[in-house]
Amino acid sequence: MSTARPSRRKTGCRRPRRPSRPRERGATDRGEAVAHRLALVTLGATSVLILLGGLVTNTGAALAVPDWPSTFGYNMLLFPWARMAGGILYEHSHRLAGAVVGLLTLGLAAALWPAGGRLRWLGVTAAVTVVAQGVLGGLRVVLLEDTLAIVHGSLAQAFFALLSAIALLSSRAAAVPLRGADPAVRRVAFAAAAAVYLQIVFGALLTHAGWLWLHVGGALAVFAVVPSVTARLRGTGDPVAAPIARVLLVLLGLQLLLGVGTFLARFTAIWIPGGQTTLLVLPLAHRLVGSLILGAVVVLALRVSGHPRSAAASRVPAMTLDVMASGERGRGAQELGHPQSAAASRTPLQ
Structure with missing residues (x-):
């Protein structure tokens, strides 16, 4: 009498595997986390810039540097520190801080671009706004128009509000x-x-x-x-x-x-x-x-x-559809491999 155990019948069907998370999701999450931190840094730098702008206005130093985009004929970044005193210090510091905020904003727009959708266009809007703000500030110096000063100050606050919105929408809490x-x-x-x-x-x-x-x-x-x-x-x-x-x-x-x-x-x-x-x-x-x-x-x-x-909102429905589709494929495969058991498992309503 043979003691060999009967082998189980093998079928060509396997239990459907649970779909793995897309590899791109982790990279996207990291990218949005970087963008969120960069938005907070840009927001903080803009707060300093607004303070410097108020300092320039309230000390009457708005026209301490009469030319733009140069500073007394120098490249803005190469102006001698030894000559930065009084109103020149306030106005030129304001310009340098504006340049820093501009670079941070361009970096923020680049970081938001892979996210797509609303975040991408908010980043583009921020980049366009910061460039327009810099041009307005320069024209205020060249044209000596108080109307431009009013628009310049108002747009600065709108830019701050825009960065606040980006900081929220790029955070995990926004999902x-x-x-x-x-x-x-x-x-x-x-x-x-x-x-x-x-x-x-x-x-x-x-x-x-x-x-x-x-x-x-x-x-x-x-x-x-x-x-x-x-x-x-x-x-x-x-x-x-x-x-x-x-x-x-x-x-x-x-x-x-x-x-x-x-x-x-x-x-x-x-x-x-x-x-x-x-x-x-x-x-x-x-x-x-x-x-x-x-x-x-x-x-x-x-x-x-x-x-x-x-x-963030689009990820969950997409993954849910993938799971549902995988489950349907798995049930179809089971019915092909075991037609009798599949038929027996159906209820009268099916």
Whole structure:
């Protein structure tokens, strides 16, 4: 009697293997992580640039360097450091910082290009905007037009808002939709972003054209709308919207104090401690906090818009379709290899 174990019947079908993750996905994730970090660096450099721009404006150093794109006939990058003093120091430092931000923005656009979709075109828009901003700044020096100064200052803040949007949409958090927010908050958030930006434009008009009460009216509108957004988003528990809403509320309080202090220092005879230093620091801080408020409101408006970033959102459906297709192929192969068992496994409804 043979003791050999009967061999199992082999079929030409194999159990379908679970599809592996595409190799490109890891590279794409790393690329977007690099782009996100670069967006944050560019955002920080732009904050410094905005401060330097305010320093140039508030010290009257905008025309300390009379030529452009050269600096007293020198290549901008080769101007002697020994001659950088007073207004020349402020204005030339502003130009050098602008060049750094320009290079960072071009690098950011290149880093966003492989992501495709919305991120790619946001990167292109940022690159075009930073070039236009540099040209506007140069024309302001050459043509001596205050209108160009107003447009230059307003576009700088729009560029900051654009970088804030890129920083959010290139992050992993952008792939997860916001939960727990009132749908009506979307309209309020976008209205708040528009109000904050208009208020910044009114600030530029105040600086260069003296339109004080327009700026005061804009402040009232901002403080009427923005706290409503923060109140609706602080309790959502969202890892992005909730903390930014809390920080935004603090920034609003700080901005109110800075605005009142700047008004008293510039437009009244009330004594302010610190003298000229306070007169310089208050409007600079007021300008920077205004930029931060704009960036925060734009991030919140995008967060509640309900549209996750296209690149991240498109991966899950694509992989789901691959798994479903693989499963269908596997079941078809089993039916070809074992027609009887396949027929027996069907229910009467099939």
